[in-house]
Amino acid sequence: MGDDKDQQFTRMWNEENTAKRQKFRNLMKSKLDLLHVEVTEENARAFWNGRLTVRQPERLYQVPERPEGRRPPRRR
DSSP states (O other), X not given: OHHHHHHHHHHHHTOSSHHHHHHHHHHHHXXXXXXXXXXXXXXXXXXXXXXXXXXOOOOSSOOOOOXXXXXXXXXX
């Protein structure tokens, strides 16, 4: 099965129809961006074949939790 998916990726990545190729590459870019992974053919192929897994992103900031029942004052 892996070979089929790999060939499918190659076909779509190198699609002659520019619009279809761009659409596929943009899809791969959006997926890789979510994973904070560099957008390369190799990384896109790994993602496509299920070899690239989502790493838990580090918490860049802590959202302060509001005490239950308290709401910020309403602006008028």
